[in-house]
Amino acid sequence: MNDTLLYGLTACALIGLGVFGLIANPAPLRKILAFNIAGSGVFLLAGAVARRGAAAGFGGDPVLQALLITGIVVAFSATALAVALVLRLNAVTGDVTLAEPPAEPTDDND
Amino acid sequence: MTLLFDAALVVVLLGLAAWVVLARNAFAAVAAFIAYGLLLTLAWLQLHGIDIALTEAAIGGGLTGALLIGAVIRLRTAPPAAPATSMTLALAAIAAATTTAVLAACVLALPDPAPTLAPLVADNIAVTGVENAITAVLLAFRSMDTLLEAIVLLFALVGAWSLGADSAWPGRPGFAQSAPPNGILAYLARILPPIGLVIGVYIFWTGADNPGGKFQGATILAAIWLLTMAAGLTDAPRVGSRWLRAALVAGPLGFIAVGVFGSYSAGAFLALPPEAAKPLILAIEIALMPTLTLILALLLPGPPQRTSS
Amino acid sequence: MSALLDLWTVVLVSAGAVFYLAGTVGLLRFPDALTRLHALTKADNLGLGLVVLGLVPQVGGVIIGIKLVAVWLLVMVSGACVAQLIARLVRHGSDPAP
Numbered sequence: 001m002n003d004t005l006l007y008g009l010t011a012c013a014l015i016g017l018g019v020f021g022l023i024a025n026p027a028p029l030r031k032i033l034a035f036n037i038a039g040s041g042v043f044l045l046a047g048a049v050a051r052r053g054a055a056a057g058f059g060g061d062p063v064l065q066a067l068l069i070t071g072i073v074v075a076f077s078a079t080a081l082a083v084a085l086v087l088r089l090n091a092v093t094g095d096v097t098l099a100e101p102p103a104e105p106t107d108d109n110d
Numbered sequence: 111m112t113l114l115f116d117a118a119l120v121v122v123l124l125g126l127a128a129w130v131v132l133a134r135n136a137f138a139a140v141a142a143f144i145a146y147g148l149l150l151t152l153a154w155l156q157l158h159g160i161d162i163a164l165t166e167a168a169i170g171g172g173l174t175g176a177l178l179i180g181a182v183i184r185l186r187t188a189p190p191a192a193p194a195t196s197m198t199l200a201l202a203a204i205a206a207a208t209t210t211a212v213l214a215a216c217v218l219a220l221p222d223p224a225p226t227l228a229p230l231v232a233d234n235i236a237v238t239g240v241e242n243a244i245t246a247v248l249l250a251f252r253s254m255d256t257l258l259e260a261i262v263l264l265f266a267l268v269g270a271w272s273l274g275a276d277s278a279w280p281g282r283p284g285f286a287q288s289a290p291p292n293g294i295l296a297y298l299a300r301i302l303p304p305i306g307l308v309i310g311v312y313i314f315w316t317g318a319d320n321p322g323g324k325f326q327g328a329t330i331l332a333a334i335w336l337l338t339m340a341a342g343l344t345d346a347p348r349v350g351s352r353w354l355r356a357a358l359v360a361g362p363l364g365f366i367a368v369g370v371f372g373s374y375s376a377g378a379f380l381a382l383p384p385e386a387a388k389p390l391i392l393a394i395e396i397a398l399m400p401t402l403t404l405i406l407a408l409l410l411p412g413p414p415q416r417t418s419s
Numbered sequence: 420m421s422a423l424l425d426l427w428t429v430v431l432v433s434a435g436a437v438f439y440l441a442g443t444v445g446l447l448r449f450p451d452a453l454t455r456l457h458a459l460t461k462a463d464n465l466g467l468g469l470v471v472l473g474l475v476p477q478v479g480g481v482i483i484g485i486k487l488v489a490v491w492l493l494v495m496v497s498g499a500c501v502a503q504l505i506a507r508l509v510r511h512g513s514d515p516a517p
Contacts, residue, residue, distance in 0.1 A: 003116050007157060008217040010120045014127050016210030021131035023202035026191035029136060029181055033143055037127050040150055040170065043162075045213070051157045053226030058243055059158025063227040066247035069165045070259045073325055076169045076177075077266035080409035083181045084270040087412065090188050091275075294507075298500040305493070 008048035014041030028086045032079060039075045043068050116156055123149055136185070140178045147171025160321040161244040164313070168329035169406075176336070177410050239388030241319040248323070249391045253380045257369065260362045260398055263405045267358070271349050274413030280350025284411025287342040299341035306334035314399055318388075324395050324402060332407035339411070349414045354404070361401025368394050424476040431473030438466030452509045460502045464495050 018038025022031050046068055053061030089095070126146040133139040147170045154163035194202070231243050231251065238250040248256045271283075289295045314327030338344045347354045368390055369380040376383040382390050445458025471491040475484040 003113060003156060005217070006113070006116050006120060007153060008220075009214055010124060010153075012210045012213035012217060013124055015213060016206040017124075017127045017131050019209050020202045020206035023205060024194050024199050025131070026194055027136065028191075029178070029185060030131075030139060033139055033178065034131050036143065036174065037130055037146070040147075044150070044153060044157075045217070047154060047157045047159055047162065048217070049220065049224070050159065052220065052224035053228055054158065055226045055228040056232035058228045058232070061226045061228050062231050062243035063247050063252065065159050065162055066244045066252065067255065068159065068162050069244065069248065069323075069325060070255050072162070072165045072170050074259055074262050076174055076406075077263045077409060079174055080177055080412070081266045081269045083177055084273050084412040087181060087184055088273040090185055095189060294500050294503040298497065301496070 004048045004051045007051075008045055011041045011043075011045035011048060014038070014044065017041075028089070029083070032082050032086070035082075036075065036079060039071075043071055043075075046071075112156075119149065119152055119156070123153065136182050137179075140175070140182050143178065144171055144175035147175060161242070161323065161326075164321060164323075164326045165329075168326050168333075172333065173329055173406060173410070176333075180410065237384045237387060238382070238391065240391060242317060242321065242323070244321075245317050245323055245391075249394055250382055250387060253365075253369075253394070257362065257365050257380070260365060260401065263402070263409075264358060264362060267405050267409055270409060270412050271414065274349075274415070278414045278417055280348055281414040281417040282348050283346045283408060283414050284339070285415055286345075287340055289340065289342045291342070293341075296341045296343060299338045299343050302337060303334050306330055306337075310334065314395070317395075318392075324399050328399055328402035329406055331403040335403070335407045336410055339407075346408065346411055357400055357404055359401075361398040364397025365394050368397075428473045428477055431469045435466045435469030435473060438462045438469065442466060453506060456502050456506055460498055464498060467491055467494055 015038050018034045018036075018041055021034025021037065025031055025034060046064055047060070050060040050064035050068070053064065055061075123146065126142050126149065129142040130139050130146060133142060147166060150170065151163045151167040154160075154166055231247065234251070235241070235243055235246050238246045240246050240249075274281075310327045310330035312327075313322040313330060314324050315322075317323030317327065335344070339346055368382075371390070372381040372383070373379045375381075375386075439462065442458050442462025445462065446455050449455045449458055468491050471487050475487055478484055478487065
């Protein structure tokens with residue numbers, strides 16, 4: 001058992017946990033959290049693959065590592081947009097569930 | 111010995127992730143998520159991704175954590191959603207187990223020796239004039255990704271702003287902060303900005319040759335600005351303000367200008383002529399830095415909420 | 420000389436780990452927010468300080484050593500301020516975690 005295998009398998013388990021939370025948890029904010037867990041699992045999996053590609057004096061494949069930085073930043077922007085959507089949904093309907101048909105949209109003065 | 115540390119770290123990471131997913135209390139889940147992000151930083155160090163560790167600590171743990179804490183507090187009054195049925199739970203468990211099993215099979219079947227682009231980077235990094243391979247990839251070898259990333263960030267901010275109520279347009283994002291002017295928060299917001307400014311610019315500047323870079327540096331500057339906003343010492347700018355909008359598009363536009371210059375001087379969009387590679391990389395970074403700082407900070411308060419003051 | 424420095428590192432980092440352990444036990448076992456804060460701030464400031472001082476001889480450079488100490492000072496400043504903020508919230512009866 002080497003370290004890349006350990007982190008690679010951990011990443012698979014994290015993605016599984018994220019998928020479970022994404023489906024099982026009814027609250028949208030918790031779905032966002034679960035999605036971030038799954039996302040970090042994907043990043044960690046790619047990080048383990050990058051580590052396996054260590055060569056030419058680098059501790060990991062620098063191309064893949066650079067793409068991971070891009071990935072983390074983009075994941076943050078997606079999370080921020082999703083949070084803004086949930087907060088707006090709450091402000092308009094007073095609720096955060098996606099299950100029922102939305103209430104009449106009213107002009108909120110918050 | 112290292113493997114023992116790795117194993118302990120992995121166990122704690124999985125435990126925290128399970129807590130994030132399963133905790134009853136949303137605030138506890140967010141708190142666990144922040145701890146998870148910080149521990150993930152250690153995992154990145156173990157995988158020799160120091161630049162990624164810095165990004166994860168700054169953005170994955172810090173900024174995302176602050177965003178989620180703000181959201182969970184504002185959603186405290188919302189009624190709880192109906193719990194999932196046992197059918198949904200069973201489906202979710204099956205989907206999760208299948209995903210994990212398939213991915214684990216893929217991990218076990220990874221080719222040996224692993225394919226890598228590291229020798230290509232090592233052969234060509236001298237041309238760029240920077241010594242940090244990550245920076246060379248982000249700004250020279252795959253700069254199209256970085257350009258699109260900057261644009262994605264801008265679109266996310268535009269998307270968040272467009273969720274504002276009509277009555278609040280074009281006002282200031284977030285709610286007015288009313289921290290006591292002589293309180294401890296204001297004290298912290300007065301002593302930290304000079305230090306944070308130096309550290310943020312240092313991380314940005316050293317990113318050419320050492321781990322660091324514009325994203326990590328911009329996040330520190332954004333955090334300092336958010337701290338002064340939270341303490342009521344500064345206020346978020348109005349979303350209609352001309353200087354703000356100009357600054358938001360200046361970074362991507364500067365990047366595109368360098369790209370167009372490349373199609374004349376080096377034969378392809380975003381190509382860098384070898385003799386001027388380092389100055390052009392620096393030009394892109396300096397153009398992007400203020401834009402990134404503004405976007406990363408303003409994504410937290412979100413859409414405009416107030417028209418006055 | 421290097422054996423002495425190693426001994427210094429082992430002793431101080433171990434002592435720091437003991438303070439972390441004590442702080443964590445306090446965080447888990449103490450009954451309310453104020454006592455938990457007490458355990459956390461005291462133990463963490465001292466624990467981190469001992470770890471940092473223990474590591475300084477190992478980093479191989481004055482500048483890096485100064486950076487390590489700067490990390491400790493920044494953590495102390497922000498830790499003390501955040502502890503005050505949390506304590507004030509608790510005293511005014513609006514616990515952020517319901």
